Amino acid sequence: MKLEAINHLFREHIQKLSPYQSAREEFVADGRKMILLDANENPYETKVNRYPDPLQKELKSAIAEWRNVLPEQIFLGNGSDEIISQLIIACCEPGKDHIIINPPTFGMYAVAASIFGVALEEVPLQLDTFRLDVDAILNRSNEHSKIIFIPTPNNPTANRFDKADLKAILDGFKGFVIIDEAYAEFSTDASLISWLKEYPHLIVLQTFSKAQGLAGVRLGMAFAQSTVIQILNRIKAPYNINTLTLQKVLERLKEQETVKRQVEQLLVEKKRLIEAIQPIRFVETIFPSDANFFLIRVDDSQKRYNQFIEMGIVVRNPSKQLGCANSLRISVGTPLENDTLIKAFNQLEKSEK
Numbered sequence: 337m338k339l340e341a342i343n344h345l346f347r348e349h350i351q352k353l354s355p356y357q358s359a360r361e362e363f364v365a366d367g368r369k370m371i372l373l374d375a376n377e378n379p380y381e382t383k384v385n386r387y388p389d390p391l392q393k394e395l396k397s398a399i400a401e402w403r404n405v406l407p408e409q410i411f412l413g414n415g416s417d418e419i420i421s422q423l424i425i426a427c428c429e430p431g432k433d434h435i436i437i438n439p440p441t442f443g444m445y446a447v448a449a450s451i452f453g454v455a456l457e458e459v460p461l462q463l464d465t466f467r468l469d470v471d472a473i474l475n476r477s478n479e480h481s482k483i484i485f486i487p488t489p490n491n492p493t494a495n496r497f498d499k500a501d502l503k504a505i506l507d508g509f510k511g512f513v514i515i516d517e518a519y520a521e522f523s524t525d526a527s528l529i530s531w532l533k534e535y536p537h538l539i540v541l542q543t544f545s546k547a548q549g550l551a552g553v554r555l556g557m558a559f560a561q562s563t564v565i566q567i568l569n570r571i572k573a574p575y576n577i578n579t580l581t582l583q584k585v586l587e588r589l590k591e592q593e594t595v596k597r598q599v600e601q602l603l604v605e606k607k608r609l610i611e612a613i614q615p616i617r618f619v620e621t622i623f624p625s626d627a628n629f630f631l632i633r634v635d636d637s638q639k640r641y642n643q644f645i646e647m648g649i650v651v652r653n654p655s656k657q658l659g660c661a662n663s664l665r666i667s668v669g670t671p672l673e674n675d676t677l678i679k680a681f682n683q684l685e686k687s688e689k
């Protein structure tokens with residue numbers, strides 16, 4: 337697909353929109369210490385009495401170096417959740433366009449589409465292997481399919497999708513292909529950021545909420561062609577990323593050795609958990625995982641969920657999702673937390689002999 341071909345994927349009025357010009361965008365700092373009387377702030381120092389940089393230039397330049405892209409190829413959101421919503425707003429005309437999702441999948445795509453009155457086309461993953469059904473996706477898509485959301489590794493199934501399948505979708509799908517790499521750090525597959533040059537309609541999402549250990553600061557990233565980023569900048573709230581978040585993320589970028597060690601530890605712990613749960617009789621299937629969580633099929637998920645709650649352990653019961661009957665999704669915890677979970681499984685097993 338040619339770069340020019342992506343402009344028509346945005347809604348017409350969004351393409352023409354003149355964005356709000358915030359005070360801190362009109363004045364471009366040149367390094368001099370200025371008296372700031374332009375934004376009606378309280379001048380007395382609280383460390384956060386000034387508005388943050390609306391375009392987050394310092395953080396974007398650090399992320400650009402980290403992820404080997406240009407700063408103009410980065411959009412930052414208040415979590416990936418905000419970016420997902422903004423993409424739907426930018427591209428989908430309610431009552432006319434739709435997004436494609438592949439259930440079982442991350443729930444926010446459908447919720448965001450519903451909030452904005454945008455229709456959903458659901459093309460389920462293949463049963464039990466949880467692979468993408470590429471032919472069905474391409475057959476179901478038409479000129480109103482503006483976005484397909486593909487999380488890889490997938491939530492809640494935890495598997496990553498085949499690169500060949502993702503390539504086939506990128507080759508055949510005419511809308512934006514959003515590859516949501518929220519769990520990328522846990523997977524052995526390399527990020528699709530390196531495919532951005534080849535595919536102008538590819539957008540890669542990543543987040544500081546999972547491996548990076550900053551779910552509380554809410555920072556999601558979109559990597560895309562600068563044309564796409566310009567449109568997202570046009571529709572965002574002026575100061576969508578707050579000063580404390582900017583500071584915390586900049587600090588975290590300097591702690592990547594720690595993140596790497598934690599990821600390695602979590603992967604070792606995942607293997608230990610899976611091996612310990614394998615012999616439990618009420619666990620019928622443990623699905624392959626490329627993330628920091630895994631999905632299991634049990635005899636009765638509601639009963640097991642309640643029993644774990646009784647024992648002080650909260651897991652996720654995604655059983656209402658297509659293809660996930662009687663399943664539980666378990667995040668990997670600290671070694672101590674995992675010991676307690678293993679004990680809980682064994683205790684339940686013993687009590688039922």
Ligand SMILES: Cc1ncc(COP(=O)(O)O)c(C=O)c1O
Pocket residue numbers: 414415416417418442487490491516518542543544545551555556
């Ligand atoms: C696939 C996927 N994408 C995005 C998110 C949300 O990320 P954020 O915390 O950045 O909004 C999640 C959270 O569970 C997720 O599973």
